[in-house]
C-alpha cells in the first residue's frame with residue numbers, strides 16, 4: 036500500500052516535468068519554427084490585436100507596416116529566445132529550479148504590465164496554431180506541446 040501511495044505521489048510530481056523523450060520531441064518541433072521569429076509574432080498580433088495593443092511601441096499601428104521594423108524583430112527575437120532557453124532546460128529535473136526562476140520572473144514582469152490570464156491563453160492558442168501548421172504535428176506532438184505549456188502556465192498564472 037505504501038508503495039502504491041509512493042508511486043502515485045511520484046506520478047503526480049513528475050507530471051510537472053517533461054521526460055527526456057518528451058523534451059526531445061518538443062525540441063524537434065520547436066527547431067522547425069524557431070527561426071521564424073517575426074512570422075510567429077506577426078501571427079500572434081494578427082489573431083489577437085488586443086495583445087499588440089499592450090505594446091507601447093506597436094499599439095494603434097498598422098501590423099503590416101511594423102512587421103519589417105527593427106523594433107518588431109527585436110521583440111520577436113526576445114520572445115523566441117526566452118522560449119528556446121526554457122525548452123533547452125527541459126527534460127532534466129535538475130533544471131526545474133532554473134525554469135521556475137525564469138518563468139516566475141516572466142510572470143511577475145507581465146503582471147506588472149497588466150497582462151491578463153485571458154491574454155496569456157490567447158497567446159497560447161496563437162502559438163499552438165502556428166506550431167501545428169508549420170511543424171510536423173500529430174497526437175503525440177500535441178500532447179507534449181500541451182504538457183509543456185501547462186507546466187509553464189501553472190507557474191505564470193500563480194503570479195498573475
Ligand code: HEM
Pocket residue numbers: 085086087089090091092113114117118141144145148150151154155158
Ligand atoms: C508565454 C507567453 C509570453 C512570453 C514567452 C513573453 C516573453 C516576453 C519577453 C522575453 C519580453 C522581454 C523581457 C521582458 O521585458 O519581460 C516580453 C516583454 C513584453 N511582453 Fe511578453 N511574453 C508573453 C506573453 C505576453 C502577452 C500575452 C502580452 C500582452 C498581452 C505580452 C506583452 C509584453 C509587453 C508589453 C512587453 C514589454 C515590451 C517592451 O519592452 O516594449 N507578453 N515578453
